[in-house]
Amino acid sequence: MKQRKLAWRIYLYFLISALFAISAVLTNTVYSMRQYHKNEVMKDLEIRARIVAEDVARLQLESERSKADDICKNIGRTSMTRITVILPDGKVIGDSDRDPSMMPNHGDREEVRKALGGATGYSIRYSETIHSALMYIALPIKKDGMLVAVIRASLPLTMVDWSINVAIRHILAGSIIVALLFALITFHLSKSVSRPLENIREVAYRLALGDLAARVVLPEDEETASLAKAINKMADQLSIRINTISKQNNEMEAVLSGMTDGVLTVDRNEHIMRINAAAGIMLGVSVDASRGRSMQEVIRNSDLLKFASDSLKATGIVETEVTLYLEQDRYLQLHGTALKDHAGANIGALIVINDITSIRKLEQVRRDFVANASHELKTPVTALKGCIETLEESANLHKDDIARFVSMMARHTIRLQSIIEDLLSLSEIEHDTSKGRILREQADLAVIVAKVADYHENQAAKKAIKIIYIQPAHPVLTDVNVALMEQAIGNLVDNAIKYGTEGKSIRLSIRRGNTHVSIDVADEWPGIEKKHLPRIFERFYRIDQARSRAMGGTGLGLSIVRHIALAHNGDVSVTSVYGQGSTFTITLPLPK
Ligand code: ADP
Numbered sequence: 167m168k169q170r171k172l173a174w175r176i177y178l179y180f181l182i183s184a185l186f187a188i189s190a191v192l193t194n195t196v197y198s199m200r201q202y203h204k205n206e207v208m209k210d211l212e213i214r215a216r217i218v219a220e221d222v223a224r225l226q227l228e229s230e231r232s233k234a235d236d237i238c239k240n241i242g243r244t245s246m247t248r249i250t251v252i253l254p255d256g257k258v259i260g261d262s263d264r265d266p267s268m269m270p271n272h273g274d275r276e277e278v279r280k281a282l283g284g285a286t287g288y289s290i291r292y293s294e295t296i297h298s299a300l301m302y303i304a305l306p307i308k309k310d311g312m313l314v315a316v317i318r319a320s321l322p323l324t325m326v327d328w329s330i331n332v333a334i335r336h337i338l339a340g341s342i343i344v345a346l347l348f349a350l351i352t353f354h355l356s357k358s359v360s361r362p363l364e365n366i367r368e369v370a371y372r373l374a375l376g377d378l379a380a381r382v383v384l385p386e387d388e389e390t391a392s393l394a395k396a397i398n399k400m401a402d403q404l405s406i407r408i409n410t411i412s413k414q415n416n417e418m419e420a421v422l423s424g425m426t427d428g429v430l431t432v433d434r435n436e437h438i439m440r441i442n443a444a445a446g447i448m449l450g451v452s453v454d455a456s457r458g459r460s461m462q463e464v465i466r467n468s469d470l471l472k473f474a475s476d477s478l479k480a481t482g483i484v485e486t487e488v489t490l491y492l493e494q495d496r497y498l499q500l501h502g503t504a505l506k507d508h509a510g511a512n513i514g515a516l517i518v519i520n521d522i523t524s525i526r527k528l529e530q531v532r533r534d535f536v537a538n539a540s541h542e543l544k545t546p547v548t549a550l551k552g553c554i555e556t557l558e559e560s561a562n563l564h565k566d567d568i569a570r571f572v573s574m575m576a577r578h579t580i581r582l583q584s585i586i587e588d589l590l591s592l593s594e595i596e597h598d599t600s601k602g603r604i605l606r607e608q609a610d611l612a613v614i615v616a617k618v619a620d621y622h623e624n625q626a627a628k629k630a631i632k633i634i635y636i637q638p639a640h641p642v643l644t645d646v647n648v649a650l651m652e653q654a655i656g657n658l659v660d661n662a663i664k665y666g667t668e669g670k671s672i673r674l675s676i677r678r679g680n681t682h683v684s685i686d687v688a689d690e691w692p693g694i695e696k697k698h699l700p701r702i703f704e705r706f707y708r709i710d711q712a713r714s715r716a717m718g719g720t721g722l723g724l725s726i727v728r729h730i731a732l733a734h735n736g737d738v739s740v741t742s743v744y745g746q747g748s749t750f751t752i753t754l755p756l757p758k
Pocket residue numbers: 661662665666689691692693694702707708709710714715718719720721722723724725748
């Protein structure tokens with residue numbers, strides 16, 4: 167339906183009713199005026215006719231016919247009325263306007279017929295001659311009870327029509343003025359009604375667009391004011407509710423984003439509704455890009471997708487573990503439950519994700535460690551057992567052989583001892599670090615490094631290796647456990663000598679930064695292949711088993727270095743070019 171302006175509608179209704187009222191007034195006025203004027207004209211005509219009748223009655227009509235005509239002409243001229251005297255046979259003997267002898271018999275005229283019958287005759291007829299209606303009145307003139315003549319007076323009704331026309335014109339002019347006035351009033355009236363409504367509409371629109379501060383200014387009239395109050399109240403309620411909802415939402419977002427567990431909610435169609443930062447990281451997806459999209463689009467893991475569908479149908483809590491094959495395998499533990507609305511209808515599912523990769527990795531490391539340690543221990547123990555058995559079984563062994571077996575046993579015992587010492591050392595460092603029991607004191611790193619260099623000088627000299635260390639001029643004070651730090655740097659120097667080539671040099675240096683200090687142990691040969699570098703600090707990891715064993719290595723040296731560095735909130739790293747050399751760097755934080 168086409169919507170019109172309220173002002174127009176009011177004005178239209180008014181105009182129609184005004185038109186009705188004006189036409190009613192007009193019809194009534196015209197009718198009354200016509201009646202009134204006719205009566206007036208009739209009375210007037212009758213008076214004039216009676217005056218003439220008195221004069222004519224005095225005449226001897228048989229002999230004084232021409233006098234009758236004179237009376238008509240005289241009175242007719244002065245009174246501006248047409249007067250006619252008619253004999254009972256209808257013959258006209260006097261007329262104010264015309265020659266009676268030229269006039270036709272008037273006996274058949276309506277008013278004349280009535281007067282001939284003895285009553286006052288009355289009639290209105292349209293005259294072609296003067297183009298106007300004429301009113302006629304005919305009076306019987308009696309003498310001694312005998313009708314002797316009829317006096318007829320007539321007047322055109324042009325005056326009546328004219329005054330009625332004037333009245334109509336005045337009424338119409340008045341009506342136009344009233345209509346214009348009313349249009350003005352209607353305009354103001356409708357404006358005063360529509361302006362507050364317009365204002366209310368605008369506020370409602372702004373509210374709908376989310377501008378919760380929008381309020382209606384209260385209009386003066388009661389009805390719109392109560393509507394405005396209702397709108398304002400609704401806006402108040404709305405903003406309270408929306409504020410509460412957004413507060414709850416923010417709280418929920420804060421809780422979700424602060425959670426270390428991943429949280430994911432999906433709707434019935436498996437579209438992601440919510441996903442927190444932790445879940446995004448665990449699943450390797452962008453949180454913002456995932457919202458509103460289907461699980462199938464975002465997640466490529468079929469186990470996880472199946473779990474989401476299972477959770478939607480679940481009656482209780484469902485649980486599973488999935489592995490995501492990303493850059494590095496990720497192990498996730500999932501708990502899922504269906505989400506219901508207040509009516510108990512299924513609206514989606516909630517999935518809580520725990521990253522158990524580190525637990526799984528730790529388990530793996532433990533398993534590997536037990537296997538490796540057993541393997542490492544097994545070799546010397548088997549060798550010792552073999553020696554002991556040989557000694558037991560062979561009573562007649564030569565002195566030299568016995569000495570050989572004993573020396574072999576001593577070697578394997580030393581090896582066993584060094585493995586056990588390294589393992590104990592590692593576990594001690596780990597244990598103390600976790601309990602915060604690593605005791606530190608302020609010490610000069612420059613002196614510690616110098617001491618390690620001195621200590622290894624003889625060992626290096628045996629391979630014609632030169633240890634080069636230029637001690638810094640100023641002390642490098644740090645909070646360290648001196649014994650552990652000596653052990654760590656010592657292990658690096660020991661490796662450099664063990665795996666280094668004869669005649670080369672080992673350079674020790676200290677680099678001081680703003681917040682950290684680094685100790686570099688650099689050798690010149692042989693370097694380490696790139697593929698080994700990520701694993702070199704793992705326990706029991708050795709590039710060349712046989713060589714390491716031959717050197718008396720346990721595969722735990724670098725692992726101990728790493729643990730010592732970590733116990734000092736530092737770290738160890740290596741850069742190496744195969745065929746050139748390696749630089750191992752221990753980085754430690756400087757005291758603040
Ligand atoms: P190990 O007791 O066998 O020396 P480590 O943990 O100290 O065990 O070292 C692990 C492995 O890293 C060694 O077996 C050796 O192959 C390699 N490695 C360590 N330091 C060096 C070095 N400076 N140059 C070349 N290879 C090295």
